[in-house]
Amino acid sequence: MKDRQLHDLLQHADPEEIAGFDAPGRERVWARITEQTAGKDTDAPGKITRRRDWVRILTVAAALAFVCMAAAGGAFLLRHPTEQGAGNETVLTMETYLAAPESTQAPENVPPQTEAETETAAEAPAISGSDSGEGLAETTRADGVYAEPEVRNGPNQPSPYFGSGVWYTNSLRDIEWIGAEGCLASAGTYLCFTGDGSGFLFLEGNGTETPFQYEYHGGDDMNVTFRYPETGEESEAILELKNFTAITLTYPDLRKDTLHYAGEFDPDAHFYSNDELASMTADWFNYFSDGCVRNVTAVTDPDAPDQVILTVEYVSYDPETYTVGRFTAKGDTLDLTGKHLQ
Amino acid sequence: MEQREIFDRYYNYVYAIVSRILREHGTAEDAEECTADVFLEVFRRLDTIRPEGLQAYLGTAARNRAIDLARTLTRHARNTASLGEEAAGDLPSGEDVERDSEQAETARLLLAQIRALGEPDAAILIQKFYYDSTAEEIASGLGMNAAAVRKRCSRALKRLREQLTAAGIGF
Structure with missing residues (x-):
């Protein structure tokens, strides 16, 4: 199931069932309520804090601005009729503008959208962000290697x-x-x-x-x-x-x-860097060998990128080599996550 | 019942109704404002509402408030007309009813599987895919960081797919 499918299906859920899950914004809404019930009324005259109030205000302001501009334009044209309205041309005044059919009020110099453009505009998804949520590979084999994915050539989709x-x-x-x-x-x-x-x-x-x-x-x-x-x-x-x-x-x-x-990507797995693994290994062996470890080097296994090869050099012994998982810090003979070290 | 108790008990219900109506017309902030307004209205009239009718009252108040707000937010005549039609509830055809009913049933099964994931994974999926909240918003509500939310979400989706497959629910 794709993310989009999951999203669309959930939109058909009964709100009563959805109510069984935590909705976002609980504490913010409660704070808003207590603020208002405590007398800090955000709806108080003269205090504008709500988005929709701003929407109303901006709408009214835009309308007023339009009327003022139209009035100013009309007055100008009335003062200069010969310059703007020579011959039989209609002089554009506020009255003629408002009386004109809608089609003649459309702004000029705006090319009409073609059908294709309209379609593109409607279908183009938002720029992929951290939450774009589309395009999860859906099929994985048991060994963690991807089975052949369906190649989709749609625009702006994660591969x-x-x-x-x-x-x-x-x-x-x-x-x-x-x-x-x-x-x-x-x-x-x-x-x-x-x-x-x-x-x-x-x-x-x-x-x-x-x-x-x-x-x-x-x-x-x-x-x-x-x-x-x-x-x-x-x-x-x-x-x-x-x-x-x-x-x-x-x-x-x-x-x-x-x-x-x-x-496979395990969201809960920790990414152990080479430095971190080397440090953990040094701690581990020093704990048991009373500080006899001289140095630990960690390199990624060239044949298995999820494995790290650790070489432990002692002060007076031959070096030893261990392999641990990059995301587990564990290997066949070494488990660096032991809690007794803490 | 104390106001906070009422709020806690019915918040998800009211928010779900409001956000569904405002989905096409407003933002999450609008939904939160509207939800707050619904509770404020109910708290003002609490003495006159019978306790057994409280949920129904909240549901009706939420729907009415949300529709009013959606109309305010959509000044364009076309959108307003469209909303009016939705609110008036055009008579659906038989096919529509059948399809809606199937989709609602599928959504119900899906919700059951999401619920089985346990918290906070279930809440993360619902907030992401039903309320369209961002990882940052979800994280702030759940007291986690955004990266942890993304990771949990990814893991929860994987588990959900496994559960759906095991339950024989294919899409």
């Missing part, structure tokens, strides 16, 4: 390939400017797509998190636009599905980045 999921790249060159101190290129990057047109980008090294939005434009070129609200920057690319675990993004200057599927 079906970017349904909820985590992808990894170590060459995200085109957007290196968004990273801390402009150096994303040298570090591996995880793109966590929440599935609703928004996502988070994590640096594998220090876990720096950058939110982004994405919009799939469809068409033969399969264009996708990434936006970074924090910087206001945009990045466009052509998307190509190499197989169901890899996507290629080709930028306007023909450079390419390849994203590898790393796993």
